[in-house]
Amino acid sequence: MKREIIDANSxxxxxxxxxxxxxTKVVKGGKNMKFTALVVVGDGxxxxxxxLGKAKEIPEAIRKGKEDAAKNLINVALDDNASIPHDFEGKFGGSHVVLKRAPEGTGVIAGGPARNVLEMAGIRNIRTKSLGSRNKQNVVLATLEGLKQLKSPEEVARLRGKAVEEVRA
Incomplete structure (x- = not known):
């Protein structure tokens, strides 16, 4: 499947x-301290x-994480009520995140790492459940993997060679 490239500068x-x-890394001369920052970016x-950014100081690690995140942007299919078009499960490593569409007024029902990703994507109505590993990095990447696999009704209709009304029925 071909992915469109998103220009983060625009x-x-x-x-x-x-x-x-x-x-901390233990070396011959003592201990080397570094910081790792996991950053999520989005336009809503x-x-x-x-x-992920790694550096000797926290602000530098955050800056590097933001740059890395901007390079890995994905496009998320949203429906009319700022939810996802269909239910899906994202998997990464030992983490599984179940994403379920929700009606208007539900809000974002999600744990910390998954909530950050969904809010940055602009999703306002969704229910999620994190299964398996609770590792923050794996939960974030599993959520992104699930969002990456979503298809809008228009995209499904185009792939099947049918009208959008036929797909939604």
Whole structure:
């Protein structure tokens, strides 16, 4: 399946730091301290990405994470009530995230890492359940994997060679 390339420079991206971890490496001369930042960026209008930044200082790690996330933007199919077009399950590593569409007024029912991704994507009505590993990085990437696989009714109709009304019925 061919993915369209999204130009991050043309979008107004917001960022949200999901986690910051202190990583220590023991070497001959002592301990080397570094920081790892998991950052999610999105425009709130169907574009979202996640990235990992590593540096000796926290602000630098966040900046690198934001740059990495902007390189990995995906386009998310949204329906009329700012939900997803159909239910889907995203898997990454040991994490599984079940994404279920929801009617208007439901809100975002999701755990921390998945909630960050969904809010940055502009989804306002959805129910999710995180299964398996609760590792923040894997949950974020499983959520992105699920969102990446979603197809709009128009896209399904085009792939099947049918009218949109036939697909929705």
């Amino acid at each position: 979008l107004e991206l917001n960022e949200k730091v999901v986690s910051i971890k202190r990583v 209008n169907g574009h979202v990405g996640a990235g």
